Amino acid sequence: MRVQVLTNAGALDRDKQLVLVEQLTALVATAAARAQIASLQGQTPQA
Secondary structure (H helix, E strand, O other): OOOOOOOOOOOOOHHHHHHHHHHHHHHHHHHHHHHHHHHHOOOOOOO
16 A cells, blocks of 8 residues: 655654654554455444
């Protein structure tokens, strides 16, 4: 999966970029795990 974040130029320095990537990775992993569990249970994933 690819996540693209668009900001204005200079909005995030390198340290802030790294923090954002870490947070988005955790968010996407959690959402994927919920979808997989719901799929295994025959349910529709919810947000």
